[in-house]
Amino acid sequence: MTARKRVSPAGTLILGALAVLAAYAARLWNLNGTSLWYDEAFMLAHAREGIVEAVVGLFREDNALPLHGLLLAVWIRVAGEGEFAARYLSVLLSTIGTPLVIRLARAVGGRRRVSGLGAGIAYATLPILVYYGQEVRMYAPAMALAAAFAWVGWRLVRARGRRRRRGLVAAYVALGSLMMTAHLFAGLAWLSVGVWGTLVSLRSTYTQRRWWWANALLAVCAIPLAAWALWRVGADATGVSAIPTDALRWIPILFGIDQYMTQPWAALFTACAAAAALAGVIGALRTRRFAGALWLAISLTLPIAVLFLVTSVKAKWSERYLLASWGIALVVAIGNGWEQLLIGQPGRLRRRRPRGRRLGGRAVGALLLGAWVALATPAIVRQAEGTWALALQDEWHPRPDFRGVSRHIEAHDEDGDAIVVVGGYAAVAIEAYYDGTAHLFGLPPDTRVLDTRETLDLRALTVLAEEAGAAERLWLVLWQDRTIDPTGLVQSALVETCHRLPVGGNFTNVGLLLFSLEDCRPLDRLVKPQVPIGIAFAAPIRLEGYRLIRPDETWEVDLWWRTTGEIDEVLRVFVHLVDARGEIVSQHDHIAGADAYPTDQWRAGTEMRDRFFLDVAGGKCLGCELRIGLYTDEGRLSLADGTDTITIPVPDRTGN
DSSP, X not given: OOGGGGSOXXXXXXXXXXXXXXXXXXXXXXXXXXXXXXXHHHHHHHHHTOHXXXXXXXXXXXXXXXXXXXXXXXXXXXXXXXXXXXXHHHHHHHHHHHHHHHHHHHHHHOTTTOOSHHHHHHHHHOHHHHHHTXXXXXXXXXXHHHHHHHHHHHHHHTOOSHHHHHHHHHHHHHHHHHHHHHOGGGHHHHHHHHHHHHHHGGGOHHHHHHHHHHHHHHHXXXXXXXXXXXXXXXXXXXXXXXXXXXXXXXXXXXXTTTTTSOTTHHHHHHHHHHHHHHHHHHHHHHTTOHHHHHHHHHHTTHHHHHHHXXXXXXXXXXXXXXXXXXXXXXXXXXXHHHHHHHHOOOHHHHHHSOHHHHHHHHHXXXXXXXXXXXXXXXXXXXXXXXXXXXXXXXXXXXXXXXXXXXXXXXXXXXXXXXXXXXXGGGHHHHHTTOOSSSEEEEESSSOOSOOGGGOOOTHHHHHHHHHHTTOSEEEEEEXXXXXXXXXXXXXXXXXXXXXXXXXXXXXXXXXXXXEEOTTOOOTTTTSSOSEEEEEEBSSSEEEEEEEEEOSSXXXXXXXXXEESSOOOSOOEEEEEEEOTXXXXXXXXXXXXXXXXXXXXXXXXXOEXXXXXXXXXXXXXXXXXXXEEEEEETTEEOOBTTSOOOEEEEOOSSSOO
């Protein structure tokens, strides 16, 4: 009896329907349990502005192409603009991917050997696929289209009949174009399928020619996408989402359950997944399904290698870029591994194996499948609750609670309030929920895109003062503020000059502060130095002025810098307190802008305030002076007059 006869067509259909239902239920479960975060609110904001804006705006501002934005713009005009409706579209698109993954798994493993149901179960229950199958972003359609594209690629290589081949070529090109219009990194799936198909078709000149013709047509369709990608590489300057060299550590965490379950369960899940995937590859080899083994080998290695290479050009890495390529191959390998172990080998190969070994293989398969379901289920529960056991250095964990922040402000705001969001791009997430009367604005202003080139400097305080206007209170919302305001300029300025009021709540991954503005205007008082001096260095940087505060034995020295051009190196500042004999009483050296924002990241026209602290015994230093300068590893920088030190006398009095 062959493996194909073990499950009837009706039984396969019923089990497939159950896998689809499981995928739908897992993605629908507590769909609104967590707030929309920045990426989702950004997509929804464009969709709400209209169908044309959903395309043009996303082309202009987003890192991904706008297929999902177009679908969302149409969808919300029918289903509504709420967060449930917006996420429900992703649920449907992700669920559609289940039967497509099943068909792909059958092609890879051989329809007489596997049913594809194992891959359907893996796709339905892998927590990271559930997570991104709920998000108001392009990953759900990208994954479904990638599975369909790979399956059509299989059929194209093995097609017979001219009419069928023409139809498959058209489907291959159309699905590939749509897939990459959903997300450019879905092109990794095209690369994997393309390399596989080229190798498989080497045995037939006719098949090879047809394959190259289909991929040439797809390449022509992808030219505009490639041009757009090159433009985005130059126009987009976002922070690094993860550390690429740590990817081998991150992949088992993010494609596993480490962020939801403690050890040893998280490691057990990873081990079970790896064992099942290995069984899938070995099973394909043992059943002489060499094309399937080759597809798995290429799809599980090439996307990661290419992503590392791309990272060397554009310093940004994220696990979600692998969802449509490596992620789909992973669930296919795992699902086919379960089936190979549970069903065993067909025909002559099966008869050669002793009965004990067949039973042992089935026991191992059942154990691996049971462990997966037993561990993935509570992980999905924790994910639906918005609970994470492990915080990682990526915005994905956990979702920031913009909904809670917005509703708290709305419940406690007063007439004359203002809200500032640092960075300003996250203001769209507050706008998605906030219906109050307070004036809402972001810093940097007039931007909806995270861009590290827009780092805040002292000029932001002028914008803050203008936007706050006559407001009596100011709500300060902080999310990824250290990326856009690395020196904490806005928060420190408000803390120093304004009275802080109690907020009365804490919110996941979002900071919220409240200040009274009655006695702290002008808010931009720190833009100008207390003592202006305007001394230029030979390098394109000037010391505009300083402030000296001497309340006790710890003196504070604030320096105001302004660049007149780009700086290619990291400059360090020395601040020495020297007595009348020329001996150093106290000193403080650090990188200009501190480690968070070194000078090689400053742009022309940047204005920064730098703070230094000096320990002075007794709090007095008669006849002393401050000596200030810049230096690198190669020595001190010269001033415009040829010297290398700025000397500032310290008045022989206490106080400021």
